[in-house]
Amino acid sequence: MAKQGTKGGRVACLLAAGFEDSELRVPLDRLRQAGYLVEIIGAEAGERLEGERKREIVTTDFSIDEVQVADYEGLLIPGGHSPDKLRADRRFVDFVKDFDRTGRPLAAVCHGPQLLLAAELQRGRTLTAWKTIQSDLRQAGAEVKDQAVVVDGNWITSRQPDDLQAFSSKFIEELGDLEERGGWQPAAAST
16 A cells, blocks of 8 residues: 655554545545655554445555654544554554654544544643544543644544545645654655
């Protein structure tokens, strides 16, 4: 699934089976069009993952054990059932915690903020999520806004598939802002 970008750096996409198909496809295509290399990271490398609606089938590029936070400019967490599966695996929760500490753009859509909850990062933050996750976030000390895109520091969050164009645009904008500030220098092209 990985494809070398020409402009920016690498974006990690944490994924398990049952992801919301459009919440992977739309940001993935938009990021690639903007020149980013998106790598699918799962429990195992080479694992075949099918979307909840069975429209998308992807193969993981790397196992979570093979990647380092320092190698990624951005982090994408699609929704669907994927985040619920990932949050049960401490390796993914730790990756999210470590990535958040970098201050680089972290984009989570729909059920994606479940991973932020599992990492206990939500208290005092402002974000949005799928309507059933919004109450969980509030109860856990987050300020929740019911709008298409919410940005709080390095977090970009959205509610649902209808928000994906705005979500993807904002994520790409935040990655570009990071680059302009000199906060990220793309690594040399990989093979």
